[in-house]
Amino acid sequence: MDRRSFLFASATLGAGSLWPAGAARAQSPASRSTPMGATNPRPERPARKRVFITGSSTGLGYLAAETLLSQGHEVVVHVRSRERMSAVQPLLERGAAVTVGDLSDLRQARDLARQVNELGRMDAVIHNAGVLSGPQVLVVNTVAPYLLTALVRRPQRLIYLSSALHRSGSTDLAGMDWTGRRATGSYADSKLYVTTLAAAVARRWPDVCSNAVNPGWVPTRMGGPAAPDDLRQGHATQEWLAVSDDPEALTSGGYWYHLQREEPHPAVHDVRFQDQLLAALERATGTPLA
Numbered sequence: 001m002d003r004r005s006f007l008f009a010s011a012t013l014g015a016g017s018l019w020p021a022g023a024a025r026a027q028s029p030a031s032r033s034t035p036m037g038a039t040n041p042r043p044e045r046p047a048r049k050r051v052f053i054t055g056s057s058t059g060l061g062y063l064a065a066e067t068l069l070s071q072g073h074e075v076v077v078h079v080r081s082r083e084r085m086s087a088v089q090p091l092l093e094r095g096a097a098v099t100v101g102d103l104s105d106l107r108q109a110r111d112l113a114r115q116v117n118e119l120g121r122m123d124a125v126i127h128n129a130g131v132l133s134g135p136q137v138l139v140v141n142t143v144a145p146y147l148l149t150a151l152v153r154r155p156q157r158l159i160y161l162s163s164a165l166h167r168s169g170s171t172d173l174a175g176m177d178w179t180g181r182r183a184t185g186s187y188a189d190s191k192l193y194v195t196t197l198a199a200a201v202a203r204r205w206p207d208v209c210s211n212a213v214n215p216g217w218v219p220t221r222m223g224g225p226a227a228p229d230d231l232r233q234g235h236a237t238q239e240w241l242a243v244s245d246d247p248e249a250l251t252s253g254g255y256w257y258h259l260q261r262e263e264p265h266p267a268v269h270d271v272r273f274q275d276q277l278l279a280a281l282e283r284a285t286g287t288p289l290a
């Protein structure tokens with residue numbers, strides 16, 4: 001499915017879908033017809049995929065889970081604690097599986113990887129969970145996605161949530177506290193690192209499509225009600241990269257904004273910087289990227 005068709009299909013299938021997930025599974029695209037018997041003009045949908053989305057209790061993670069369920073995909077959602085389970089209840093009622101773990105605690109992040117692996121191999125993982133500030137910004141936004149990448153059985157596609165703010169991140173890794181105990185790195189730093197991680201994984205694992213997505217400044221809890229960008233566009237690219245069979249969605253090493261590739265900060269494609277970052281993350285976690 002190409003980009004335009006994907007957006008069209010997502011718009012009709014998103015929240016308040018016309019087709020419940022069960023119906024989507026039961027009917028092949030070719031067999032669908034309108035009440036008048038004419039062939040339905042809706043574009044073909046991609047084959048059913050299994051997608052794991054971190055931080056799916058609210059915001060872009062929740063919305064991506066909702067769209068993908070509406071399209072008939074299997075979705076594994078994630079919440080930080082049992083107390084947050086109620087936030088995903090509507091998704092569970094629509095067939096999603098749930099995993100639990102606080103990403104600021106690396107022991108819990110490891111256990112989360114175990115839970116995901118127990119559910120079987122994912123086709124795609126969307127590393128979406130994030131925080132805007134506080135001492136945990138590096139551990140949640142960068143270290144946890146690294147650890148999950150290293151420990152979750154390798155999927156075909158990996159998508160990491162970046163931000164336009166990654167452009168003002170620092171390339172000086174000296175003195176960074178990766179544990180979440182001291183506030184050293186900024187949000188911009190964390191997003192530069194996770195964008196670089198996406199590119200490094202694309203280089204190290206040529207059999208995997210690994211990409212970063214800037215969702216735009218959109219009105220979620222993090223973005224705030226005055227955010228100017230389009231909320232639907234804010235989750236469309238990661239959904240498309242996760243499930244579309246469009247050849248462009250099956251490319252790797254990209255930095256995307258609203259379904260278009262853009263040039264990220266130059267450090268993202270600097271192999272030396274990538275290797276320094278991977279070495280720092282390996283030291284911080286004791287876990288290498290195989």
Ligand SMILES: NC(=O)c1ccc[n+]([C@@H]2O[C@H](COP(=O)([O-])OP(=O)(O)OC[C@H]3O[C@@H](n4cnc5c(N)ncnc54)[C@H](OP(=O)(O)O)[C@@H]3O)[C@@H](O)[C@H]2O)c1
Pocket residue numbers: 054055056057058059060061079080084101102103104105127128129130131140161162163164214215216217218219220221222223224227
């Ligand atoms: N919104 C924007 O304008 C914008 C712009 C650029 C990039 N982004 C990026 O897009 C991604 C999604 O953002 P959003 O706007 O949807 O944010 P959001 O509404 O604040 O949602 C963040 C999600 O991450 C989860 N999370 C945060 N810390 C966690 C932890 N320690 N353990 C487990 N889960 C944790 C949250 O769970 P709880 O509900 O339990 O806290 C929530 O599900 C983030 O990576 C963000 O940096 C957003």
